[in-house]
Amino acid sequence: MNLKEPRSIRISGMGGQGNILMGLILAESLVSEGYWVVQSQHYGAQVRGGLSFCDVLYSEEVIDYPKAEAFDVLYIMNDIAFPHLTMIKNNGIVFYDSSYIKALPQTVSRITKKIVAIPASKLAYEELGNTNVANMIGLGAIAKNCEIVKLDTLIRVMKKRVNPRFFEIDEKALKIGYNYTNKKYEIKTNEKNGRGL
């Protein structure tokens, strides 16, 4: 029997940065591309400004264990989420919003070299005049650089989930993220990746 672990993505940031919406659109896009998906989010006494995160697990098969102990992909929106860096798998892929984060702790580079800095909030402000859409830029980047979902799918699903007032700006943001860099990092599916730190 081939025991495949689902692929796992965690999006971590400060409450209010839009990580749950990011995870939701990503999860629904994966469903529409035929995967089995489980999305869960940290829930608690969250307030704007506190640590908040959203996990997306996906697989070709039904997912029985709905959580992950280590992640293939981490998207770090703010340094408040640094504690989650210990949960990246060996050679996993780490994205971070370099508008707010000068540099990741050096220990991360011992676990993986696949690190993508994207100034999502800065791009959102400079190109679209609204930092709120930094999450859509990040989502576009994850989709492209890990080759997990098509841009068209993201745009279609986004339009099911957000207020029509934001269709245009969110679509632009997704495209900015999607076209930001051409780096391609494959999520290794069958390799039993050990836990990082």
Next chain:
Amino acid sequence: MAEKVMVKGTEAIGEAAIRAGCRLYFGYPITPQSELTEYMSRRMPQVDGVFLQAESEVAAVNMLYGAASTGHRVMTSTSSPGYSLMQEGVSYIAGAELPVVFVNVVRGGPGLGDIQPAQSDYFQATKGGGHGDYRLVVYGPESLQEAVELTAKAFDVADKYRNPALILADGMLGQMMEPVEFPEFRDLSTLPDHSSWAMQGAKGREPHKITSFDINEYVLEQMNLRYQEKYKKIIENEQMWEEYKTDDADIIIVAYGTMGRIAKTIVNMAREKGVKAGLFRPITLWPYPYEALAKLADQAKLFFTVEMSMGQMVEDVKLAVNGKKTVEFYGRTGGVVPTPNEVLAKLMELI
């Protein structure tokens, strides 16, 4: 075939209830099920239903009692401390033989506990909770799809036997999102006819009486014996369970709900190590599938119960196995969800 949609557990149960013909919801928000209350507040007006936020769980359960007396499909949802508050009303509703669907999205306890997933309300759900000799039909879904199907089932069974039913979920199922296919909307004109007992206006006929009370002990005993006849029928007809890879298994893992689905991963991991493990997953927690589980006692060397509690369902496993084989237990509590690796490690220690 309907499209698979990504929904949150609490919302999936709410939508399933509406599609099953429920148009009356009374509740009070509490984490981790507040989204169900919120969902109903948005959805009920769209389907000409009634959403009413009570001032407390005690009020909500008594509103259910009144509304259920009219013969309409009614429900509430809550989480552990809220369900504790409802217990007096649950007992009254069971005694008055009213079809009501309860949802308890269980969180860590006892007391205020926390808001993370737990299965530590099993005793309360299956062995009473309120006072008196009564039973609720209790369903323990493992996935959102199953929660949707069991919600519809709970309404049907509640109506069929005039007995309350309970969906026993947990914070994991309540809060996670998963793809779900919803059934079609139930045509309201096909719902069971309750005019023989419900309070629907007594003009031109003798009034109906709905009560859990009789001052004469012999009459009350007769009422109780009637309940027991009904419970016997439910035990005969309504047991549900799933067996996963039990055909050749000599280790039987017993787990339900969220822990039940996780146990499937554990079965497969154990089999990779050459251990012939299988899963017995009760779906109805009352009536508990004792006989089906007992049948496995001949082939199994060991029963291993895993729960998100300090050991509650394990007592029913022992009743079923009846001393024929060893029954071991592993559990985490307070809102901790055991990982497949830690459960497997415990299993390997035992064999």
